[in-house]
Amino acid sequence: MSRLFIYTVLTASLLVLGCGGGKRSTAGGSGSKRIVIQNKGSDTLVNVAQAWAENYAKVEPSVAIAVSGGGSGTGISSLINGTVDLANTSRKMKDREIALAQKNGVTPVKHIVGQDALAVFIHKNNPLNEINIAQLAAVYGEGGTIEKWSQLGVTVPGCPSDEVIRVSRQNNSGTYAYFKKAVLGKMGEYKLGSRDMHGSKDVVELVAKTPCAIGYSGLAYANDHVKMPCVRKGDAETCVHPSSKTASDNSYPISRPLLMYTSGAPQGVIKSYLDWIMSDTGQCIIGKKGYAPIREVVCK
Numbered sequence: 001m002s003r004l005f006i007y008t009v010l011t012a013s014l015l016v017l018g019c020g021g022g023k024r025s026t027a028g029g030s031g032s033k034r035i036v037i038q039n040k041g042s043d044t045l046v047n048v049a050q051a052w053a054e055n056y057a058k059v060e061p062s063v064a065i066a067v068s069g070g071g072s073g074t075g076i077s078s079l080i081n082g083t084v085d086l087a088n089t090s091r092k093m094k095d096r097e098i099a100l101a102q103k104n105g106v107t108p109v110k111h112i113v114g115q116d117a118l119a120v121f122i123h124k125n126n127p128l129n130e131i132n133i134a135q136l137a138a139v140y141g142e143g144g145t146i147e148k149w150s151q152l153g154v155t156v157p158g159c160p161s162d163e164v165i166r167v168s169r170q171n172n173s174g175t176y177a178y179f180k181k182a183v184l185g186k187m188g189e190y191k192l193g194s195r196d197m198h199g200s201k202d203v204v205e206l207v208a209k210t211p212c213a214i215g216y217s218g219l220a221y222a223n224d225h226v227k228m229p230c231v232r233k234g235d236a237e238t239c240v241h242p243s244s245k246t247a248s249d250n251s252y253p254i255s256r257p258l259l260m261y262t263s264g265a266p267q268g269v270i271k272s273y274l275d276w277i278m279s280d281t282g283q284c285i286i287g288k289k290g291y292a293p294i295r296e297v298v299c300k
Helices: 012-017 043-056 072-080 095-103 133-140 174-187 200-209 244-248 268-278 280-288
Strands: 005-008 024-027 033-041 064-068 086-089 108-123 130-132 165-169 195-197 213-218 230-232 255-263
Touching: 033 043, 033 072, 033 268, 043 064, 043 086, 043 108, 043 174, 043 200, 043 255, 043 268, 043 280, 072 086, 072 095, 072 174, 072 255, 086 268, 095 108, 108 174, 108 200, 108 244, 108 268, 108 280, 130 133, 133 165, 133 174, 133 230, 165 174, 165 200, 174 213, 195 200, 200 213, 244 255, 255 268, 268 280
Parallel strands: 033 064, 033 086, 130 230, 165 195, 165 213
Antiparallel strands: 005 064, 024 033, 086 255, 108 213, 108 255
């Protein structure tokens, strides 16, 4: 789980408007009270959430926002249990999760806060330039037949075994769940034997150090030590590279919305914070982090 980050982010004048949002409070200096907005979940979104909190502190400096990761499943469980105000997720809540939340008196409301291209990562020296969804399913899916890089038509420098080392996420990850649905499809389940990482950053770091490896993660975690092949939906379709633009227009085959869930319609300080996230300022921040804004924005 990511380290806890606390930032002061809202004026004291809004405290009286905080009913139904940010209801956990903590004593500040001089005996004053600060509203704490608890924000937890997706590791894909955690860096953006931290940047939002840090920048919002400059706008509204007297409520603390506590940001932590742990995966979409962690954020959703915390929302169901009533211990967070905002749950960050990189997948939609499942019907059974919504039912459990409602049983606990929580009514989940979904807010789309950005768009992501779920990139495929390989070592920078890997000569593979493109891959299609069926090939990805054959690499990762149960019963899939691709085990060697030579089956994809390449010889990878530094990988004498020719083995495709699969790097994945743990099963509480929204990225894990979305890749399973969008890529594995009818194959349904992952093969056993993948290296399952806690966070998106961990996936990319392992691929960067492992010539035989392939992984998947949010676009914002790309760096100069890995390569991102373009992805075809089918053999006859255009191969599309992951980017903010191709995520925004959904031309990239594995693009997805990035979400925050609240319990009921947001009110008070929670609504003020979400409105700011949806503003040009908030959306420019997510753009600078490598994801796509939810609409066209003007950035200073």
